[in-house]
Amino acid sequence: MPGDRAEAFARAHVDFAWRVARRLGLAPADADDVAQKAMLIATSKLDSVKPGSEQAFVYGTVANLVSKVFRSRRRHPEEPEEAAEEPLDHEANPERLLEQRRARGTLDAILAALTPDLRAAFVLFEIEGLSQPEIAEALGIPLGTVASRLRRAREEFTRVAVRRGVFSNDARRRE
Amino acid sequence: MSEPKRWLLDGPPAEIRALLEHARSESAPPRVLRGTLVALGTTSATTAMASAGAAASTGAKVSMLGILLKWGGAGLLAGTVVAGGAAGVDRLVVSRHAVAHASVEQAPPLVTAANPSPDLPRTPAPRTTPEEPAAAAEGPVTGSKRALAVSSRASVASAARADEPAPPRAGPPTETASAQEVALVDGAMSALRAGDAAGAARSLAGYETRFVPAHLEPEVLFLRMVAAEARGDGSEAARNAELIVGRYPKSPGVGRAEEILRVPGAATKH
Missing domain, CATH: 1.10.1740 (Rna Polymerase Sigma Factor; Chain: A)
Incomplete structure (x- = not known):
């Protein structure tokens, strides 16, 4: 039906x-x-x-x-x-809820620092798990462009995350 | 071209993975799906609403809710006639949504909208079939965020043109009701069913100032009347009954309002 x-x-x-x-x-x-x-x-x-x-x-x-x-x-x-x-997860304890809020705020702030093009590629690939061809179709761009945007998005995401103190440069070097 | 490994599987420090995992686990609040299903008039939504009505089938409050359900089932909400004349309770709150959905289907084929805001990457409308032009899938976002969720036939059809200016925020009442309005009414009904008439009344306080135009005013007035009567506040019940009779004299709820106004001690009808 x-x-x-x-x-x-x-x-x-x-x-x-x-x-x-x-x-x-x-x-x-x-x-x-x-x-x-x-x-x-x-x-x-x-x-x-x-x-x-x-x-x-x-x-x-x-x-x-x-x-x-x-x-x-x-x-x-x-x-x-x-x-x-x-x-929010209403079964979570207060510490967990606080952690959820903080994580959301941090992620949103980092994503907001990316350009819209990079943000879209990053979100679709890293968070939503779409394949590169699917992203190419969704964004109407060539496959190669998806790959380059994704690479630049990761670099920018990492740079902003370090700047915001999400993790240290030492950890970044271990990446 | 081979896919790079996803960060969640291999790559960044644990802190970033945690952020991504968290984002991935998020889901829409249940009300979003519920509202969608009710708007679609699907079987599940019908069942959910029907059982909600059945659950409220005891006591005086229940009979009033039953009237409310019948009111919605009759398909008359502020002059909106539910297409198809389907009986039942599924159309209670979102009869306009049902109309809106029908309207979407009747809208002319949508055209490509590949020029979104600079805030977003340029997004081609998703291609549907190889031989078919890309279809823009966007609807009216009025100046008011509230009016976003669902819209009337006219507004949906007009929104088919990609870059057409959004309709003005305020104006004469239309058949548009927002998700927030629907959620508000839904919440008040739930409170009433649970016997929390005071809570229902509180949740509806200030509705008219929060939502302009107030698309669901007939429903809100009716719920206020029911809640007031359940609390034993005859004058408040009568006040709302008067408003129903005065403003919506052809609404199905007017019968109940007139009954309340006939109760000795109730305010005199205008």
Whole structure:
């Protein structure tokens, strides 16, 4: 049934959509909205999504929605960001929760320091686990460009992480 | 070209791996999937809402909730008629979403949007089939973040054009309701079902100022009325009943509102 197919698609990809929205710089509340809307759009076009390209399709949908949020924010700079309501592991103890918040903040800060092109390649490869051909399709760039962006993204990520004290230069040299 | 090893498997210091592992383990809050499924009107969503309604089938509060569910099931929410006339409770909160979804499907073929904000890498719309032009998959993001989640037929269709300016933030009420509005109403309903009428009322406080335009005002007024009655606050129940009767005289909930207004001691109808 079409509804079942749409539901299966939404279940399979909603977390991916939400994480991408977050890693591209949206606050949690905005990521909620974007992920939900992306799922509605994607499920309305299931018949035209090439098998195997689902994540690329969802990524493109999310990226476009995120860019609109940013554009809208520039038009309405007086609008405060939605209050951050981080989803947390409610079974975790306070120390763990604090660690989660800190890790998220650190990661988001490092990613924000990357250029958008590098950030996208890094997020899709290192966090979301897409293959390079999948990333090439999602970003609409040649395979070789994916590889070079990924290499530069790793270098930049490491440099920013060291600058922020995530780890030391000694550790970096051991890399 | 061979794939480089992923950092998570081989590479960076443990501190970076920890960050990446953490990021990878994140997932969307459950409300995102729930809202999506309800908007899609899927079987699971229907079941979930139906059982939620069934769970509330005892006591006076329940009968009022039942009315609310029927109200939603009737498909009339602020003038929105749920397509297909499907009976049941699944359309309660997000009937507009259901309409929006239908609208997405009816929207004209979407065109390529390969010119996102400078904040993002240039992203081609994902290609669907080799012979098919790339499809842009973007929807309206209004000036208000709140209006992002779901939209009316008109706004979805217009958003099919990639670089079309987003609709203005405020304006005459449309059939658009945001995920946050839906979540708010959903939360108030859950509180009522759990017998926490005060909590439901608190969560709905200030709704009209937080959401402009207030797309779900009929539902909010009805929930406030139900919550007030459950708390034994007849005057507050009557006040909301008056608003329902005055502002939404054709809504299915008006019958219940009129009943409340007929109760001796309730405020006089305008």
